[in-house]
Amino acid sequence: MAMAKIRLCVDQPLGAGQSVPLTEAQAHYLFGVMREGVGTQVLLFNGRDGEWLAEVTEAGKRKGALTCLEMTRTQSAPPDLWLLFAPVKKARTDFIVEKAVELGVSRLQPVLTDYTNSERFRRDKAEAHVREAAEQCGALILAEVEDAVPLDRLLAAWDPARRILWADEAGAGRNSAPAALLADAGPGPWAVLIGPEGGFSDAERDRLRTFDFVHPVALGPRILRAETAALAALTLWQAHRGDWR
Secondary structure (H helix, E strand, C coil): CCCCCCEEECCCCCCCCCEEECCHHHHHHHHHHCCCCCCCEEEEECCCCCEEEEEEEEECCCCEEEEEEEEEECCCCCCCEEEEECCCCHHHHHHHHHHHHHCCCCEEEEEECCCCCCCCCCHHHHHHHHHHHHHHHCCCCCCEECCCEEHHHHHHCCCCCCEEEEECCCCCCCCECHHHHHHHCCCCCEEEEECCCCCCCHHHHHHHCCCCCEEEECCCCCCCCHHHHHHHHHHHHHHHHCCCC
């Protein structure tokens, strides 16, 4: 059996013999852009029922349908890792969302900080990027996307059982090395906190340091852009605590 080259995220339940209708956008992509048709095999997932090999049984300009043939991968969960990030300019926020999905984040929580300076965060747009990234990278789950909340409010309601790896841009050469911290840490859920383009304010930095569950770390001797810091911190966490080991 030839390997399916196209992977789609759907909302419908998946199971042997299940018929799955396509949205208009999916039909356009599959039949108009990719020039596929009846008989094409496609991989489907919905974040709940694993991954399934399906075959196109109906193809039209604005609609189509597939039938599930067999499961190719059982459902599995990613490591319990969240990303807390201050939204930046649109293209860079899209980049953060996309790469966080590729790196196995289970929840995306935008936070509003004193120096957050970007256009309004669009949760629906971020969710669309999550789906697209999951299709491309082979993820079986869809990272949850939350509405943006002020950092103070988030910290006030935080469950201390979930530790926060705080990328403190002002801590180069002073804070703990993240590799050492993560290697010595015990089990439990984590979150990574990344600041805005202007960094955290002094007041925010002082408050973050009052929480035992917040662990400030430096990400090297250079100041990183927000999207670079997110990738660096998530990569370090995956290498020491996640499913890369």
